[in-house]
Structures are given as C-alpha cells and as structure tokens.
Amino acid sequence: MATTAAPVLSLSAPSSGSTCPPDYAHVSFPLPNKRYVGMLKCQLDPLATTLDTEVVRCDKVKPQPAPAAAPTKGKKAAAAPASTTDSKDEYEVELLDSVLFPEGGGQPSDTGALVALVDGQSGEHLRVSVRQVVRRNLDAVHYVDAPLEVGTRVRVEVDMARRIDHQDQHTGQHLLSAIFEREHGLDTLSWSLQRFPELNYVELPRAPTPQELVAVQQRCTDLIGEARPVRVRCELATEGSGVALGDKVPDDYKCDESGEQRPPVQRTVTIEGIDENPCCGTHYPSLAYLRTLYLAPFTTPIRGTNARVYFASGAQRTLAYLATQQAPAREAALAAGCALPDLPAKVDALVQGVAEAKRREKKLAGELAGFVARDLWERAQQGREGEGAGAGARASTLREDDATNSLEFLASVAAELKPRIDAAAPSSSLFVLACGATAGSPTAAAAGGAVLIVGTEALVVEAGKRVVDTFGRERVKGGGKGRWQGKVTGRWENGDALLLRRIVDEL
Structure with a gap:
C-alpha cells in the first residue's frame, strides 16, 4: 500500500469552508x-x-x-x-x-x-x-x-443543504440512542433517516413511557447546550493491529478482487462521556451544531413489543417539520371555528357528535326499513286480489339513496320481509329492491347503487338474470340464489323503475 511521507493527521489537498478542530x-x-x-x-x-x-x-x-x-x-x-x-x-x-x-x-x-x-x-x-x-x-x-x-x-x-440535514439527523440519532441505552436500558435495534422534513425514527425493544420521553428530550437538550465534543478514531482492521471490524459491517466492506492490499478501516465515533460506536457516517465535531433535537411525544408499536420513537435533529428539519404540522392544524381550527389550543376538544366533540348521529341514523333507518317492507307487502297483497289463494306476493321498489351503504338498507328491508315470505309458503314470492343515485341527484354522475332480490329461489334466480339482461352487464353485476344481490355502476335513469316493475310483472 503506497503511503505519503506526511504526518499521520495530514489531510489531502486544500479545502475551504471547514472549521473542524484539528483533533477531530x-x-x-x-x-x-x-x-x-x-x-x-x-x-x-x-x-x-x-x-x-x-x-x-x-x-x-x-x-x-x-x-x-x-x-x-x-x-x-x-x-x-x-x-x-x-x-x-x-x-x-x-x-x-x-x-x-x-x-x-x-x-x-x-x-x-x-x-x-x-x-x-x-x-x-x-x-x-x-x-x-x-x-x-x-x-x-x-x-x-x-x-x-x-x-x-x-x-x-x-x-x-443536503449534507447538513443528513449530518443533523445522524449525529442526533447517535445522541438519542446513547441516552436511551445508557440511562433507560433501551438498545436501538434499527433506525431510519426519512425524507425531509419528515420525522426519523429509532426502533426500541419496548415503548418508552411518556415520562421517559420527556426525560430523554431534556437530557439531549442539556448535552447539546453543553456542546459535548464529538470525535472520530480511524484504525486499520488487520491482524497486526489487533483491530477487528464490528459484526454489523457489510460483508463487501473489503478489498476488491484486484489483489491490492488495502485493509478496511474501523471507524469509531465518540460523543465525549456519552457514547462510542463504530460508524462510517459524517458527524459534527460538537453537539452544539445540532442546536435542537425534537422527540415526538408518541410512539408506534411494531413487531410485537417493539416500538418506533420519532425524532428530528437540527433547526433546519425541526422547524420545517413543525411548520408542516402547524399549517394544517391552523386550517382545521379555522374550519372548526375555534382557537388552535381548543382544537383537540372541538374535534373530540365533533367526533362524538358524528358517532351519535350515526347511531340515530341507524335506528331511524331500521324503522324506515320496517315501513318500506310493510308497504311493499301490502302492495303485493293488493296485486294478488282476484288471482286466487295460490297467487304469489310480488312487488318492486326503486329508492333514491346517495349513501355508499345502500345495500345495508336493502338488507334491512329484506330482513323485515323474510318472516312474511316464510309465512306465505308454499305461495311463490318475489321482491326486487333497488336504491342508488337517480338522474336528479347532485352526485348522480359518480354514485352507484345496489339491487337486492329476495323470495322463492327459482323466481330470484330468474329475476336476477333478467335484471342483468335488461340493464346490461356494464351497469349491473351480481349473483345469488335464495338472495340475489348486485352492484350498480353509475346512476339510475328515468324509467328504470318501470323496467324493474315489468320484470316482476312478467315473472
């Protein structure tokens, strides 16, 4: 290996913009x-x-x-x-x-x-x-x-700008991992430097408590304020030096196949009095360069008991991240009609209100399904007049409904009809239920709908086939025997209700 005659710490070629101490x-x-x-x-x-x-x-x-x-x-x-x-x-x-x-x-x-x-x-x-x-x-x-x-x-x-951000995060990660390990017994299992300005994370064997997160945040802030020195030690990993590479060094961190003897360098990064770890990355000569380290007050569980802890180091990323959080929070507060500090309580009240409204809606939908089922049955009975005792109960309905869960309502109507259909056996029965956006709906262009057919199995199968043939496979797709259900693409056009009625009448 060719070497220079310069002193051991001599660095190559002139450089500019560096204020690194000579003992770094x-x-x-x-x-x-x-x-x-x-x-x-x-x-x-x-x-x-x-x-x-x-x-x-x-x-x-x-x-x-x-x-x-x-x-x-x-x-x-x-x-x-x-x-x-x-x-x-x-x-x-x-x-x-x-x-x-x-x-x-x-x-x-x-x-x-x-x-x-x-x-x-x-x-x-x-x-x-x-x-x-x-x-x-x-x-x-x-x-x-x-x-x-x-x-x-x-x-x-x-x-x-890119180097400073990477250096901020990497030096900050060494500091953060050292405090978790030394003062809380939590080894860093892995870490990830995310795209600017997202939060990075370290993975720990368990989730720190809120009190531990506060303590770690404060400890990192104190050490940054103390301007703890960071130093790098470079040693050749050879048999003669007695220095061995760490067990996490990549397998290809070695000489190539050219035969040139170039022993790999074991590089150790030290934060004075805090940490000493092998690492190939770039690190500041002092923690003071970080200025700040933000530790998020939340964690995410991963792989069983492990947890991700989120952080950002350096003013550049920390301020940019906080800005990305502040702007949408401010917009949400304005939309909610409250001050920013009151937003969590306002959102909680809105969520509770939505949940309560959904409960009321579900209850009313159940009651409405009962009325719709009774109306259908009565109409079916009127249609049987003069046809004799063996005539089946048959009816159809098309309801306008922009909701995405329209099939759920139809299922509730079908559930109300089932006891009546069972009680009417052996008479054949057929009910074609449909709902979705109609031509007059403001969301008609994008909304879809649903079809549910219940009754005697043979009639249900035949009615399903006729619905698909009548409306086209590009509009209605579905299947089933005792209960046929299908999805409708697009809106219901004027006159589609008459087509459903015609299918029922023909059967």
Whole structure:
C-alpha cells in the first residue's frame, strides 16, 4: 500500500469552508495517496465544503435505478435509494479523495458537482453534476452526467443543504440512542433517516413511557447546550493491529478482487462521556451544531413489543417539520371555528357528535326499513286480489339513496320481509329492491347503487338474470340464489323503475 511521507493527521489537498478542530479525527496509520472509504476527506473533516483532487477512473455506464435498500440491524439503517438520472449516458468516476459521502450507516449519499480546474481555476463549462456516490468494496464511486478525463484536476463541491440535514439527523440519532441505552436500558435495534422534513425514527425493544420521553428530550437538550465534543478514531482492521471490524459491517466492506492490499478501516465515533460506536457516517465535531433535537411525544408499536420513537435533529428539519404540522392544524381550527389550543376538544366533540348521529341514523333507518317492507307487502297483497289463494306476493321498489351503504338498507328491508315470505309458503314470492343515485341527484354522475332480490329461489334466480339482461352487464353485476344481490355502476335513469316493475310483472 503506497503511503505519503506526511504526518499521520495530514489531510489531502486544500479545502475551504471547514472549521473542524484539528483533533477531530485521530488516524492511527499513514494515509495512502488514494484514499478509500473510512478515510475519505468527508469522513475526516465533515465541515469541508470543497476539495481539490484528481480523477483516477472514468467509465461510461448505463443508468440503472438504485437497488432497494435492505433492512439493517443495530444502530444503522438503509438509506433511501437515489433516483436515476434523466440523461441517456452516465459515468462512474473515482477520485484520489472525495468530500462527497457515499451512502452507508443509514446515511444517504451526498450530491454535488465536479468542476474541472485549469491552473487551479475552475472552468464552469466543465462542471458535471454528481447525483449519487456509492461504496463499491472500499472505493467511493461517483455517478456523474458527463465524462472527465483521467488525470483531470477537479474541485469537488458538496450540496451542503443536503449534507447538513443528513449530518443533523445522524449525529442526533447517535445522541438519542446513547441516552436511551445508557440511562433507560433501551438498545436501538434499527433506525431510519426519512425524507425531509419528515420525522426519523429509532426502533426500541419496548415503548418508552411518556415520562421517559420527556426525560430523554431534556437530557439531549442539556448535552447539546453543553456542546459535548464529538470525535472520530480511524484504525486499520488487520491482524497486526489487533483491530477487528464490528459484526454489523457489510460483508463487501473489503478489498476488491484486484489483489491490492488495502485493509478496511474501523471507524469509531465518540460523543465525549456519552457514547462510542463504530460508524462510517459524517458527524459534527460538537453537539452544539445540532442546536435542537425534537422527540415526538408518541410512539408506534411494531413487531410485537417493539416500538418506533420519532425524532428530528437540527433547526433546519425541526422547524420545517413543525411548520408542516402547524399549517394544517391552523386550517382545521379555522374550519372548526375555534382557537388552535381548543382544537383537540372541538374535534373530540365533533367526533362524538358524528358517532351519535350515526347511531340515530341507524335506528331511524331500521324503522324506515320496517315501513318500506310493510308497504311493499301490502302492495303485493293488493296485486294478488282476484288471482286466487295460490297467487304469489310480488312487488318492486326503486329508492333514491346517495349513501355508499345502500345495500345495508336493502338488507334491512329484506330482513323485515323474510318472516312474511316464510309465512306465505308454499305461495311463490318475489321482491326486487333497488336504491342508488337517480338522474336528479347532485352526485348522480359518480354514485352507484345496489339491487337486492329476495323470495322463492327459482323466481330470484330468474329475476336476477333478467335484471342483468335488461340493464346490461356494464351497469349491473351480481349473483345469488335464495338472495340475489348486485352492484350498480353509475346512476339510475328515468324509467328504470318501470323496467324493474315489468320484470316482476312478467315473472
């Protein structure tokens, strides 16, 4: 492995925008000319915004969608896959070093740009976008939208708004998990960094109590206020060093098949006096950079006794998330006609009122079904006059009803008719019940309806067939023997009630 003659902590190439303290990264080995994952500029100096370096490989590839991220265990989570580029061509670029972080440890990759340099000056016409950086074995591979010749000096620029958000969440997650583990005995089983500005979550073996959530929130706030230092220790995992990789390190975190001897780097992130954990992500040199950590007062059960606890770190995401909650809450309060603090009580009263209205509606619908059934039966009896004792009871009805549960009402009518039909046996009986939006309904264009046929089995089957044949299979679909029920698409037209009556009369 080729190495530089520089001191152990010497960082490659000039960079700008960094205020990282010189003791942030402790590297226990000489740095090679070509840096690889575990010792990249972004991992040794997370506040650096640019880096001047050199292209060592550029290959044209066919753009492919990023693979779905697999679930991970421990204090890592899979990053959300990046979207593909719209360009027909895409290129893989490797550099001597990079200030762009490749996805890993639950942290998505950085995005940014590579700007070709001429005599140390940037040429904007040679600027290419970096949509994603991935780790391939130990190498950081940049996906760009235009080629760069090998040997070209480039300035690597980071999309700092994206980096800051990811760094906020990842550093905040380490702090949050440490407090849950140290002070409440709750290990973090997994975590997930969600899309901006949604809340992230950690998965714990049980749901913390409300009191524990308040205590953890306060403890994190205190430690941020103390500006606890965060440091990184980098060690080569070799037999000679006695350093072993953690059991949660990916299997492909090793040298490629080229035979070049490049031992992987074991990277440990330490929050002074609070936490020490292996991690490849970028982390602030101090908790003070977080400014705030918001811990949601609710949890979600998952996988038995486990629970998800939701959080947001840093002013950028926390304020954006609270804004997304404040706006709809304010609109809801205005619609409810109350002040925002009174909204929960108002919503509770509205919910109770709706529940009570539904109970009253159900009771009245039951009473109405009884009246409709009695009216149908009386009409059927009138139709039997002069036809003899063996004549069957037959009638139909079409009711206008915009409700989506119209079949439920028809079933109530059928239930009221059944004792009368049974008592009239062996006389044959047939009742065709239909309801739904009619041509005059304001929701007629979108609403549907229902048909329910009850009575003697042979008549029910035949009536069902005739309903489908008369109205068409595109309008009515259904089936059944002793009870035939069907769904109606669209509205009932004027004259459809007469068609139902004709079917009953013909049978």
